[in-house]
Amino acid sequence: MGSGEIVPTNLSDFLRAIPYEIKGQWFFQKTVYLDGYSFSNCRFDNCTIFISRGIFRLINCYALNCMFFYTDEARNVARLFAGMHVPVGSVPLNPSLRPINNADGTFTIDNLDA
Numbered sequence: 001m002g003s004g005e006i007v008p009t010n011l012s013d014f015l016r017a018i019p020y021e022i023k024g025q026w027f028f029q030k031t032v033y034l035d036g037y038s039f040s041n042c043r044f045d046n047c048t049i050f051i052s053r054g055i056f057r058l059i060n061c062y063a064l065n066c067m068f069f070y071t072d073e074a075r076n077v078a079r080l081f082a083g084m085h086v087p088v089g090s091v092p093l094n095p096s097l098r099p100i101n102n103a104d105g106t107f108t109i110d111n112l113d114a
Helices: 011-016 072-085
Strands: 020-023 026-028 031-033 037-040 043-045 048-051 057-059 062-064 067-070
Touching (some): 067 072
Parallel strands (some): 020 037, 043 062
8 A cells, every 4th residue: 555545444434545435426217336435315226236345325205116136145145034024924125135044944046156
């Protein structure tokens, strides 16, 4: 690293250091990749939103009628959440986000099972 360069030491410092900041934009029927961006006061209507690493910020934003796609590291987190917090039979959930439920009551989350 060059002299005078700030090196984030934890995740919150890293997120504050995200270089691409988008403010006050309206996204309508767009494909949006969240990773690497900080969105503030933005609105997403009928968008297709991709999250792969989970390194982004959404501050005071709206997302209405959007489709979310989780890949890579973010997919594992989404699948864990789905398996632990979404009761079976409640809100419809993209099947690719569900963990694999094994016969013995355990579950599997692995990028290789995609």
